Amino acid sequence: MQPVNTCAIETAGAVFPAERIELLRQRVDEGISRSLSWRLDQLEGLLRFLADNEDAILAALKADLGRCTTEARMADISMVRSEVRLIRRNLKKWLRPHRVSTPIAAQPGRSWIQQEPFGLALILGTWNYPFQQVLIPLAGALAAGNSAVVKLSEVAPHSAALMAEQLEKYIDRTALVVVTGGPEAATRLLENRFDKIFYTGSSHVGRIVMKAAAAYLTPVTLELGGKNPVIVAADAPLAVAARRVAWGRFMNAGQICVAPDYVLIDESRRLPFIEALRDAIARFYGLDPKNSESYGRIVDQHHFERLLGLMQNGRIAIGGETEAAERYIAPTVLTDVPDGAAALEEEIFGPILPVVGYRTLDEGLAIIRTRPKPLALYLFTEDRSLQERVIRDIGCGSVVVNDVVVNQIVPGLPFGGVGNSGMGSFHGRFTFEAFSHSKAVVKRALWADLDVRYPPFSDWKDRILQWLISV
Ligand code: NAD
Numbered sequence: 001m002q003p004v005n006t007c008a009i010e011t012a013g014a015v016f017p018a019e020r021i022e023l024l025r026q027r028v029d030e031g032i033s034r035s036l037s038w039r040l041d042q043l044e045g046l047l048r049f050l051a052d053n054e055d056a057i058l059a060a061l062k063a064d065l066g067r068c069t070t071e072a073r074m075a076d077i078s079m080v081r082s083e084v085r086l087i088r089r090n091l092k093k094w095l096r097p098h099r100v101s102t103p104i105a106a107q108p109g110r111s112w113i114q115q116e117p118f119g120l121a122l123i124l125g126t127w128n129y130p131f132q133q134v135l136i137p138l139a140g141a142l143a144a145g146n147s148a149v150v151k152l153s154e155v156a157p158h159s160a161a162l163m164a165e166q167l168e169k170y171i172d173r174t175a176l177v178v179v180t181g182g183p184e185a186a187t188r189l190l191e192n193r194f195d196k197i198f199y200t201g202s203s204h205v206g207r208i209v210m211k212a213a214a215a216y217l218t219p220v221t222l223e224l225g226g227k228n229p230v231i232v233a234a235d236a237p238l239a240v241a242a243r244r245v246a247w248g249r250f251m252n253a254g255q256i257c258v259a260p261d262y263v264l265i266d267e268s269r270r271l272p273f274i275e276a277l278r279d280a281i282a283r284f285y286g287l288d289p290k291n292s293e294s295y296g297r298i299v300d301q302h303h304f305e306r307l308l309g310l311m312q313n314g315r316i317a318i319g320g321e322t323e324a325a326e327r328y329i330a331p332t333v334l335t336d337v338p339d340g341a342a343a344l345e346e347e348i349f350g351p352i353l354p355v356v357g358y359r360t361l362d363e364g365l366a367i368i369r370t371r372p373k374p375l376a377l378y379l380f381t382e383d384r385s386l387q388e389r390v391i392r393d394i395g396c397g398s399v400v401v402n403d404v405v406v407n408q409i410v411p412g413l414p415f416g417g418v419g420n421s422g423m424g425s426f427h428g429r430f431t432f433e434a435f436s437h438s439k440a441v442v443k444r445a446l447w448a449d450l451d452v453r454y455p456p457f458s459d460w461k462d463r464i465l466q467w468l469i470s471v
Contacts, residue, residue, distance in 0.1 A: 020177045021192065024147040025120045027174040033117060033145040036092060038172070042142040043088045045170035046135060050077055050084075053166055057131055060158040064130065066297030066326075071251060076131040079409065084139045086411050086428055091143050094432055102442065105468040109444040115436040117145030118219070119195035124186055124209065126201045127156035127299055128255040128349075133223075134163065137198045138176075140431030146196065147175040151189055153201075154182040155299055187212075194218050196435055201225075202347075203420050221424035221434045224417055225257050225347045226375030226397070229368045230404065231390070232265040232273060233361065233381035241380040241402075242276030245353070246284065248378075248404035250331045253296035254351035255303075258376045260404050261348050264364040267357030274317050274333055274355055281318060281331045289330050290323065298327040298350060307350040313343035314354060345371075361386075368394055372420035378404045397421050 032038065050057070054077060061067040061076060097112040121141040125134035134150055141148040150167070152160035164180045179185055183205075190197075190212035199209045200223040213220045232241050248260050265273050285292040298304040304327045311320060311332060319332035334354040337343050343354050358364035368377070377396040381387060391399050397417035398407040408415060408427070416425030426434050452464050 127153035130159035144435035226421035236380035270357040313341035375421035
């Protein structure tokens with residue numbers, strides 16, 4: 001594999017498009033985005049952006065992350081396309097008012113829920129899936145009738161440059177502004193009033209975003225990171241568990257928010273499991289993963305050095321080879337990681353997997369419970385009662401039994417964290433809902449206007465009112 005292109009595209013210091021953003025607000029307030037046909041046109045635009053720019057998207061992902069074509073097409077093109085198509089197919093239905101029953105106290109009358117756009121949305125994207133993490137929320141924002149300012153991540157500069165140059169051409173230009181630049185651009189944007197903020201990135205910056213949103217009481221969706229544990233229970237077949245864990249951990253060189261972050265396994269099976277991981281890694285990437293077309297690179301020098309530090313946190317059982325010029329880190333398995341080490345406390349977000357042995361399953365579960373709630377939890381077992389116990393008792397964004405990562409591709413499920421791993425969710429209908437306000441409407445008839453609810457009150461009014469409210 002060729003070294004990834006390390007030349008930086010200058011995105012910092014981009015001109016802040018204050019006037020254009022003001023225009024977005026004006027136009028959305030005037031109602032340009034209210035009709036179904038306008039919304040469907042914008043979704044068509046997103047699909048055309050993907051079709052027209054497919055090769056350029058793949059090249060940008062190769063340059064930013066050394067991402068192989070198959071994974072890049074799967075995650076940043078096909079998955080986005082399928083989410084946009086799902087929204088397009090269902091939008092008319094989702095926009096229909098949803099009737100609810102009206103109690104006697106509000107009769108004669110009708111009640112319903114109607115979806116209303118928030119107005120002007122701000123979408124702050126991250127770099128590990130730079131297209132997917134921006135385009136899926138954008139589809140939801142436009143489908144829900146919002147206009148949007150999209151701030152791209154500076155950490156994936158080729159992907160950002162492509163979207164900055166192309167995306168606006170496919171969308172109503174009075175409904176979308178694409179902004180590049182780093183934290184300074186995000187900070188500047190956050191000083192302004194938005195009606196909805198959708199942020200993807202670290203929990204640390206999530207707090208900064210939420211604080212800024214508080215100034216205007218702007219609702220936020222925070223798609224944050226997490227330390228996703230894997231429990232390999234006593235009955236789980238090691239070969240298939242190791243294969244699935246290695247697939248999820250080393251895809252995109254481990255730079256996935258839902259990647260398995262550490263493995264908990266009975267101490268007696270720790271070494272056989274590590275051997276099964278060794279076998280899976282060799283089958284996926286060969287004996288020298290640096291030469292594999294299917295293996296990616298670390299996005300930048302900062303993250304490369306951070307990961308080198310984490311590799312010192314224990315004994316390297318597999319991998320450990322690095323090459324700074326390419327920002328290459330081999331698929332690495334750590335063992336004997338001491339309690340309290342950074343590799344067991346911080347999100348790894350790279351191709352390093354600590355395997356931790358426990359003496360009893362309860363001890364393993366306690367390790368998860370004492371940490372902040374993860375984005376995803378993975379459990380390998382066929383024991384139904386253990387499955388039910390873990391699903392019921394451990395707080396987290398999602399649970400997958402006997403696999404990893406696939407919670408992302410089930411469109412009927414909300415995708416999102418809880419607590420430290422996030423707030424709110426998206427994917428499928430949930431993306432539309434993230435950008436919609438459920439407006440409650442009650443419509444009463446004027447012809448019946450009973451005296452009973454009006455003062456002055458009396459015993460008989462009191463009795464009737466109590467009854468009306470309680471039925
Ligand atoms: P980050 O928080 O550093 O950056 C994300 C965005 O925030 C960028 O647009 C960046 O410019 C901006 N930003 C950075 N510093 C800022 C500051 N001080 N003030 C305002 N804005 C600032 O996140 P990252 O390191 O790029 O992304 C990795 C994290 O994202 C990981 O924790 C990963 O798990 C998480 N992630 C979560 C999901 C999800 O769907 N839950 C998906 C992908 C990534």
